[in-house]
Amino acid sequence: MRVTLIAGNWKMHKTHLEAMRLVQEIGHELADVNPQKVEVAVCPPFTSLRTIQTLIDADRYDLVLGAQNMYFADEGAYTGEISAGMLKALNVTYVILGHSERREILGETDEEVNAKVKMGFDAGLTPIICCGETESEHAAQETHAKVERQIQAALAGVSPDRARAAVIAYEPIWAIGTGQTATPADAQATIGYVRSVLADMMGPDAAGAMRLLYGGSVKAGNAKALLSQPDIDGALVGGASIAAPEFSAIVKAVT
Ligand code: PGA
Secondary structure: OOOEEEEEEOOOOOOHHHHHHHHHHHHHHOOOOOOOOEEEEEEOOHHHHHHHHHHHHHHOOOOEEEEOOOOOOOOOOOOOOOOHHHHHOOOOOEEEEOOHHHHHOOOOOHHHHHHHHHHHHHHOOEEEEEEOOOHHHHHOOOHHHHHHHHHHHHOOOOOHHHHOOOEEEEOOHHHOOOOOOOOHHHHHHHHHHHHHHHHHHHOHHHHHHOEEEEEOOOOHHHHHHHHOOOOOOEEEEOHHHHOHHHHHHHHHHOO
16 A cells, blocks of 8 residues: 655755754654654755765664755756766655746746656656646646646656656645645545546556655644545645654654
């Protein structure tokens, strides 16, 4: 069965010194959580990956490491970018790809997301592929069409054998950082639709194995209702992931 995944997307928060303190607090708060039941990932900025990797190893926290982005080339003259291989060498497991902030603010395209997904798989990383609609797309009832297009593009040319390991995060853009969440029923309806799109693309077996997350103002108070939906296998948490008590309470709410 699908193991619940709670992934904290720290975005552009925390120096490596602050990150050290935060991960120690999270590790301490979650010491009793059974990793067979819920997998917990932290996705700090690049500058904190090495620090946190060292702490996870030394203190044996049941946390896995994720990155927030990568570039789609092995190496070369790409000033400011980092490769999948660099992440892999730091024991990174997950890489968030196609987050709406990268798409909307930094102009990332579906084609770039697809290239990153393939490079990530080649390097042995597990992509967390983000999709989701804007407020106006939501109002125009274009949610299903938008997420279908984003997922088909992101996974184009990826085999079902590989795709089954991927994680998809549905994050309505109007719910990110706003305090508004999709209702559990609406989130389930869209994420259930995502699974049907994946089944058409990859077959029901691979689609049934894939973990589909909800993201957008997830908090300790709403996590249980969202995660008790049949197709919602976890959460991608932004704002609430950089406060250890709130993030830990989300994890505990679903165990
Ligand atoms: P939020 O962010 O939890 O602050 O809404 C979620 C995300 O962007 O992944």
